[in-house]
Amino acid sequence: xxxxxxxxxxxxxxxxxxxxxxxxxxxxxxxxxxxxxxxxxxxxxxxxxxxxxxxxxxxxxxxxxxxxxxxxxxxxxxxxxxxxxxxxxxxxxxxxxxxxxxxxxxxxxxxxxxxxxxxxxxxxxxxxxxxxxxxxxxxxxxxxxxxxxxxxxxxxxxxxxxxxxxxxxxxxxxxxxxxxxxxxxxxxxxxxxxxxxxxxxxxxxxxxxxxxxxx
Amino acid sequence: xxxxxxxxxxxxxxxxxxxxxxxxxxxxxxxxxxxxxxxxxxxxxxxxxxxxxxxxxxxxxxxxxxxxxxxxxxxxxxxxxxxxxxxxxxxxxxxxxxxxxxxxxxxxxxxxxxxxxxxxxxxxxxxxxxxxxxxxxxxxxxxxxxxxxxxxxxxxxxxxxxxxxxxxxxxxxxxxxxxxxxxxxxxxxxxxxxxxxxxxxxxxxxxxxxxxxxxxxxxxxxxxxxxxxxxxxxxxxxxxxxxxxxxxxxxxxxxxxxxxxxx
Amino acid sequence: xxxxxxxxxxxxxxxxxxxxxxxxxxxxxxxxxxxxxxxxxxxxxxxxxxxxxxxxxxxxxxxxxxxxxxxxxxxxxxxxxxxxxxxxxxxxxxxxxxxxxxxxxxxxxxxxxxxxxxxxxxxxxxxxxxxxxxxxxxxxxxxxxxxxxxxxxxxxxxxxxxxxxxxxxxxxxxxxxxxxxxxxxxxxxxxxxxxxxxxxxxxxxxxxxxxxxxxxxx
Ligand SMILES: Nc1ncnc2c1ncn2[C@@H]1O[C@H](COP(=O)(O)OP(=O)(O)O)[C@@H](O)[C@H]1O
Ligand SMILES: [Mg+2]
Numbered sequence: 185x186x187x188x189x190x191x192x193x194x195x196x197x198x199x200x201x202x203x204x205x206x207x208x209x210x211x212x213x214x215x216x217x218x219x220x221x222x223x224x225x226x227x228x229x230x231x232x233x234x235x236x237x238x239x240x241x242x243x244x245x246x247x248x249x250x251x252x253x254x255x256x257x258x259x260x261x262x263x264x265x266x267x268x269x270x271x272x273x274x275x276x277x278x279x280x281x282x283x284x285x286x287x288x289x290x291x292x293x294x295x296x297x298x299x300x301x302x303x304x305x306x307x308x309x310x311x312x313x314x315x316x317x318x319x320x321x322x323x324x325x326x327x328x329x330x331x332x333x334x335x336x337x338x339x340x341x342x343x344x345x346x347x348x349x350x351x352x353x354x355x356x357x358x359x360x361x362x363x364x365x366x367x368x369x370x371x372x373x374x375x376x377x378x379x380x381x382x383x384x385x386x387x388x389x390x391x392x393x394x395x396x397x398x399x
Numbered sequence: 400x401x402x403x404x405x406x407x408x409x410x411x412x413x414x415x416x417x418x419x420x421x422x423x424x425x426x427x428x429x430x431x432x433x434x435x436x437x438x439x440x441x442x443x444x445x446x447x448x449x450x451x452x453x454x455x456x457x458x459x460x461x462x463x464x465x466x467x468x469x470x471x472x473x474x475x476x477x478x479x480x481x482x483x484x485x486x487x488x489x490x491x492x493x494x495x496x497x498x499x500x501x502x503x504x505x506x507x508x509x510x511x512x513x514x515x516x517x518x519x520x521x522x523x524x525x526x527x528x529x530x531x532x533x534x535x536x537x538x539x540x541x542x543x544x545x546x547x548x549x550x551x552x553x554x555x556x557x558x559x560x561x562x563x564x565x566x567x568x569x570x571x572x573x574x575x576x577x578x579x580x581x582x583x584x585x586x587x588x589x590x591x592x593x594x595x596x597x598x599x600x601x602x603x604x605x606x607x608x609x610x611x612x613x614x615x616x617x618x619x620x621x622x623x624x625x626x627x628x629x630x631x632x633x634x635x636x637x638x639x640x641x642x643x644x645x646x647x648x649x650x651x652x653x654x655x656x657x658x659x660x661x662x
Numbered sequence: 663x664x665x666x667x668x669x670x671x672x673x674x675x676x677x678x679x680x681x682x683x684x685x686x687x688x689x690x691x692x693x694x695x696x697x698x699x700x701x702x703x704x705x706x707x708x709x710x711x712x713x714x715x716x717x718x719x720x721x722x723x724x725x726x727x728x729x730x731x732x733x734x735x736x737x738x739x740x741x742x743x744x745x746x747x748x749x750x751x752x753x754x755x756x757x758x759x760x761x762x763x764x765x766x767x768x769x770x771x772x773x774x775x776x777x778x779x780x781x782x783x784x785x786x787x788x789x790x791x792x793x794x795x796x797x798x799x800x801x802x803x804x805x806x807x808x809x810x811x812x813x814x815x816x817x818x819x820x821x822x823x824x825x826x827x828x829x830x831x832x833x834x835x836x837x838x839x840x841x842x843x844x845x846x847x848x849x850x851x852x853x854x855x856x857x858x859x860x861x862x863x864x865x866x867x868x869x870x871x872x873x874x875x876x877x878x879x880x
Contacts, residue, residue: 233777242816243855244823247834252854254847266815339730343827350731363738371727378726489790497788507783511801513880525788553878573787591840658763 185365189356196352197373203348204335206361207273212327213333214274215281220311222282223289224300239278245340248272248372253344267342277334283328288319328385332378349373411474412437413577413608414459419468421454428454430467436577439606442621445532446629447655452612453475455629456579459610460499461492474496500570504582506562508554514541514565515550526573533572540568544598560591567598571607578602580611591592594614603641616660620644628652630658666849672842680836681857683750687832687862688819691757695818696811699759699765700800704769717766722761730824732756736827753825753832757818764814770806773799805876812869816862823858833857 221233240248252275253268263271292315300310342351353370357363409429414436421429428451446452455586457463461478470477476553477495480487487495508517518537541547544564554562561567564581583599584592596618603609603622613619619626619640626643628636628651636652637641644660647653670677705717724732733756740747740755747755776799784798804811826835837854841847 238863239855239859242820242859244834244858246823246826247837247851247854247858250834250841251847251851254841255851258848264737278707336728339728342730350728350734353731354734357738363734367731367735367738369727370727370731374728374731375723382726385722425681437690462786491880492787493785493790496786499786501778501783503783505779507779509784509798511805520797521784521787522791524793555878555880569787597771 185369189366190369192352192356193373196347196349199346200335200348201377202270203273204338206270207277207334208331210274210278212281214286218278218282219285219289220284221323222309229261237279237282240275243271245276245337246343248276248343249327249340263366265344265346268344269346269359273334273338276337277330278331281327284330287326288323292319324388325385325391328381328388332381335377335381410438413473414610415471415552417469419455419458420466421458421463423468428632429458432634434627434634436608436610438608440624441603441609441611441622442625442627443625444610444612444625444629445655447620450629453581456581456610456612459502460496465617492527497521497573498576500573500575500578500582502566502570502578502583504585506566508562508565510554513551513553514546517565518569522572525615537572537616540571544568558591558596559587563587564598565597576608578607578609580609580613582614584610584613584615614659615660628655666846669844669846670849670853672841675838676836677853677857680831680833682841683830684819684822684832685753685861687757687822688815689763691754691818692815694758695765698762699769700768702762703769704795706766707773721763721767722759729760729821730827731775732760733828734822749828749830753828753830755823761814763816764809765811768807768810768814769803772803778801806874806880808872809869811866811880815865819862
């Protein structure tokens with residue numbers, strides 16, 4: 185493998201990271217929104233949210249990418265491959281994140297909320313000042329785990345023509361007729377990426393896991 | 400006058416323990432224990448908590464391999480073969496263990512199996528006995544411990560006393576030469592102790608060979624042929640229950656009785 | 663829009679075929695990886711450090727690699743070892759390798775948390791070695807691990823969609839084919855999504871049933 189090929193793979197890794205981060209940045213708060221809708225038992229919307237989560241959780245990311253990319257022009261919006269990829273990643277991870285958030289919300293001690301109410305706090309204030317500061321600590325390990333899974337699912341975006349690590353490796357292999365070396369380098373790159381998240385998860389479990397559990 | 404010059408030609412005891420020693424690290428838990436259980440006898444092993452009673456039972460079936468000493472089951476050496484030099488391998492140990500039934504303080508039933516399946520599991524799959532025959536025997540045993548109607552229940556649905564009666568029936572289903580009981584009533588609510596003790600008394604009367612660790616002094620007094628008092632890993636006293644409970648020979652036994660009987 | 667769905671309906675035979683391939687890959691993959699994962703779990707629990715550490719390295723490696731990359735490695739790598747499989751079989755091999763690692767990790771986790779009591783009783787009753795593992799340990803582990811294994815099954819179903827990239831004729835590949843032939847992207851992929859939803863819901867229902875079984879056996 186040449187240095188140029190290696191650079192191509194590194195660029196691919198950059199794309200993988202960039203798209204994944206975009207998905208995470210959008211998907212984490214959206215997931216919280218969905219979880220709140222279901223936890224707060226907002227009429228109608230909670231049903232919609234439940235169906236959304238169930239549907240997206242059983243849809244492969246590959247299929248979702250294809251659906252968004254190819255079907256969007258037929259409803260009049262022609263989004264490019266990058267937007268399609270980010271949208272698909274966001275939809276996917278938001279559904280899983282909402283389950284993590286919801287798990288934290290469901291196990292949140294009710295008496296604390298009642299206490300906040302009895303001091304005259306409005307629901308939104310109680311959420312911001314009482315619930316959220318504890319919630320995000322207990323949800324963090326689960327959220328980081330979802331991030332790892334998203335990175336591992338990210339090769340799906342290649343189906344809409346984005347050259348991320350795996351796709352880059354395929355291309356290099358196709359030109360050199362030696363597919364294995366670029367795949368092995370790609371493997372090492374993924375291990376580095378995923379290992380970074382695994383470390384992050386261990387740290388977050390150590391730092392916040394117990395705090396969250398005892399909260 | 401009987402002729403005492405000739406040793407009587409009796410069968411060897413079902414269990415004979417000679418000079419049993421066991422330590423965990425620097426903690427000497429059993430320190431040269433010797434005792435016997437003859438055929439059809441019920442021997443109660445008494446002693447304060449931590450005196451090494453459980454460890455002694457676990458050494459008998461090699462769940463804990465002893466450091467020194469010998470365990471003889473009907474004259475056959477446990478844990479070794481070929482004249483006591485070669486340690487048994489896993490298969491041989493398993494076969495030897497299947498001759499001993501064990502009843503545990505916390506029942507230790509297999510939660511994924513029904514009551515009947517708990518009884519027939521080892522006889523079929525360890526002893527390789529005929530399924531129909533084993534089931535027939537197991538049903539009789541369940542009837543004897545008063546649980547015939549629970550044979551298809553899972554352990555999770557039973558009370559503690561029922562679980563322990565299943566535990567006893569499970570041990571009996573192995574047709575064991577020797578039954579080991581490790582505080583079979585200590586984990587039970589007081590009102591459930593009686594039903595388990597009743598079953599054990601029947602077994603003792605019917606001539607099962609039993610080594611029983613217990614704090615149920617009533618059982619020891621009424622059902623035991625012999626009482627062994629263990630303290631700090633040593634045998635302090637071996638006596639008939641009538642003598643042990645009325646005129647103990649050692650100071651240590653008197654202290655023990657003070658605490659556990661007269662308390 | 664109606665016209666789109668009519669076209670997809672006209673090709674429902676193909677979709678069904680794709681669905682069967684997806685389900686077949688997932689079921690076979692599940693069975694094989696549960697079998698191999700059980701064996702690997704034994705190695706993970708082995709008393710010998712070199713054995714358990716190398717098993718752990720194997721598991722960790724597969725848990726870091728994306729499934730598609732592994733599928734490529736198998737697809738391109740096996741021929742260079744002189745093993746020539748068709749795409750379908752390569753896909754299956756990739757599924758099995760990948761999920762064996764996950765299953766082993768799941769089973770080991772449950773096994774470690776299993777109460778010692780029942781295992782000790784089994785030892786005292788003469789169980790040991792494989793018989794102890796197969797008759798006493800594994801059934802309890804499976805009952806407790808069932809929900810996690812069900813989730814993994816759903817993951818396998820979804821991972822099969824990656825195999826469309828190496829032209830395995832599973833559901834997404836078939837939907838892709840229909841869409842490019844008639845240009846009916848929305849209807850074709852939506853049909854695929856709904857079919858995925860259906861089989862994943864089936865698996866969830868199965869898991870629910872097993873969980874009920876497990877609850878009374880605890
Ligand atoms: N597996 C073990 N490892 C270390 N120490 C043990 C173990 N089993 C028992 N012991 C120790 O051996 C001593 C006797 O324990 P045990 O036989 O359970 O006594 P008893 O049953 O008479 O209460 C205790 O001090 C206990 O801490
Ligand atoms: Mg004890």
